Amino acid sequence: MNAITLLQPNKIVFGENSLNELASETILQHSNNILFLVASPLLKAVSYTVESLKSKSKRVILVEYTFLGEPTFSQFNELLNTNASFNPDCVVGVGGGSVLDCAKLLAALINNSQKLEDVVGIGFLNERKIKLICIPTTSGTGSEVSPNAILLNEETQAKSGIISPYLVPDICCLDPILTISLPAKLTAETGIDALSHCIEAYTNKFAHPTVDTYALKGIQLIAENLHKAYENRNDVEARSALLLGSMYGGLCLGPVNTAAVHALSYGLGGKFHIAHGLSNALLMPEVLRFNLQANPKRHAEVARALGVTISGTDEEVALAGIEKIEKLSKACGIPQRLTAIGVTENDIPELADIAMKVTRLLKNNPRGVTKEDAITIYKKLL
Numbered sequence: 001m002n003a004i005t006l007l008q009p010n011k012i013v014f015g016e017n018s019l020n021e022l023a024s025e026t027i028l029q030h031s032n033n034i035l036f037l038v039a040s041p042l043l044k045a046v047s048y049t050v051e052s053l054k055s056k057s058k059r060v061i062l063v064e065y066t067f068l069g070e071p072t073f074s075q076f077n078e079l080l081n082t083n084a085s086f087n088p089d090c091v092v093g094v095g096g097g098s099v100l101d102c103a104k105l106l107a108a109l110i111n112n113s114q115k116l117e118d119v120v121g122i123g124f125l126n127e128r129k130i131k132l133i134c135i136p137t138t139s140g141t142g143s144e145v146s147p148n149a150i151l152l153n154e155e156t157q158a159k160s161g162i163i164s165p166y167l168v169p170d171i172c173c174l175d176p177i178l179t180i181s182l183p184a185k186l187t188a189e190t191g192i193d194a195l196s197h198c199i200e201a202y203t204n205k206f207a208h209p210t211v212d213t214y215a216l217k218g219i220q221l222i223a224e225n226l227h228k229a230y231e232n233r234n235d236v237e238a239r240s241a242l243l244l245g246s247m248y249g250g251l252c253l254g255p256v257n258t259a260a261v262h263a264l265s266y267g268l269g270g271k272f273h274i275a276h277g278l279s280n281a282l283l284m285p286e287v288l289r290f291n292l293q294a295n296p297k298r299h300a301e302v303a304r305a306l307g308v309t310i311s312g313t314d315e316e317v318a319l320a321g322i323e324k325i326e327k328l329s330k331a332c333g334i335p336q337r338l339t340a341i342g343v344t345e346n347d348i349p350e351l352a353d354i355a356m357k358v359t360r361l362l363k364n365n366p367r368g369v370t371k372e373d374a375i376t377i378y379k380k381l382l
Contacts, residue, residue, distance in 0.1 A: 004211070004255045005255060006255055009144075012172050014243075015174075016176055018173055018174070018175045025171060027133065028053060032059060033090075034092065035091045035106070037094070039137060042137055067098065083110070104132060111130065120153075120161070122164075126166075132171075135175065139179055141246070142246050145247055153270070158266045158269075159266050180239060188226065188332035189334065191332070195284075197252055201252030203298050211251070211252050214249075219305040222245040224307065225242050227331050260355075267355055271350065272347075281329050283377070286380050286381055294366035338378065338382055343378075345382060348378045
């Protein structure tokens with residue numbers, strides 16, 4: 001059994017309307033300068049907490065997050081330069097994965113001699129002096145519990161990861177009510193993204209029993225509830241289950257992480273600015289078919305967690321699981337072909353080149369991926 005390190009917030013709070021209790025958290029009680037980075041649609045949702053803190057003589061600034069798509073290096077650096085002078089002792093991020101990633105990096109790089117470019121990669125961040133609270137409003141990235149932050153590098157047209165224990169929040173607050181306003185399209189895309197985290201962790205070359213538990217439960221929760229939440233945005237039980245499933249996926253990201261699905265999606269996000277969840281949803285079935293031969297038993301166990309009940313060989317069960325993912329994706333209105341999002345055959349060599357550079361994820365894949373393999377996978381999706 002290989003060695004492993006589990007990283008997660010010191011405190012995880014889950015419950016309907018738990019955001020309303022945030023102001024009583026000890027970290028905030030002991031903070032004087034508090035920076036809220038909040039996605040535009042959630043400004044009203046945090047107003048009670050902000051006013052409560054101000055009534056206790058706290059200095060609070062509310063920064064509206066308005067970036068569209070993946071945040072770029074230059075956008076983050078502008079955000080950092082604009083807000084560093086406030087000198088917060090606590091940063092609170094409220095929003096989807098991009099908002100939380102930027103909040104995590106703000107907390108790490110304000111009052112830090114390191115620059116963003118210095119910390120790209122695994123383990124280069126040297127410290128974080130500022131307290132950090134993350135509150136997700138999508139059920140997708142799991143950023144609220146992970147040591148990862150992802151930004152778009154404009155020069156390479158690929159996403160860059162910053163991975164460090166210092167990016168794990170002190171507190172995460174999981175309030176399913178905050179996810180109700182999420183449109184059906186984003187519910188589907190972020191939900192499939194969370195599913196991909198769990199599946200790639202379980203089928204990973206470095207899979208581990210401690211993480212398997214999170215991965216299998218996450219797969220089950222998402223598979224059983226994604227379409228319900230897609231069809232009825234007010235189904236709080238389904239929303240709650242998705243949020244937990246996403247959190248379990250996030251807990252897989254630090255110790256095990258993702259693999260070829262995410263590596264092959266990097267070019268779609270960087271070159272075509274395709275949403276991260278949509279990219280993963282398009283790629284996952286074909287990548288799983290490619291990977292299946294490396295470990296049919298693990299892929300069959302994924303299928304059973306998805307709800308597949310047929311008997312047969314591991315390969316037959318695993319293929320049924322992949323088909324179930326495709327059916328779920330279609331039922332949630334997600335495009336199934338790269339051509340539907342503007343990708344042509346001429347784009348494929350460049351996409352493969354970008355994917356081959358994401359070695360920190362490709363090394364986790366249960367089956368080795370060459371450039372020719374990547375090209376074949378992309379072509380099957382045209």
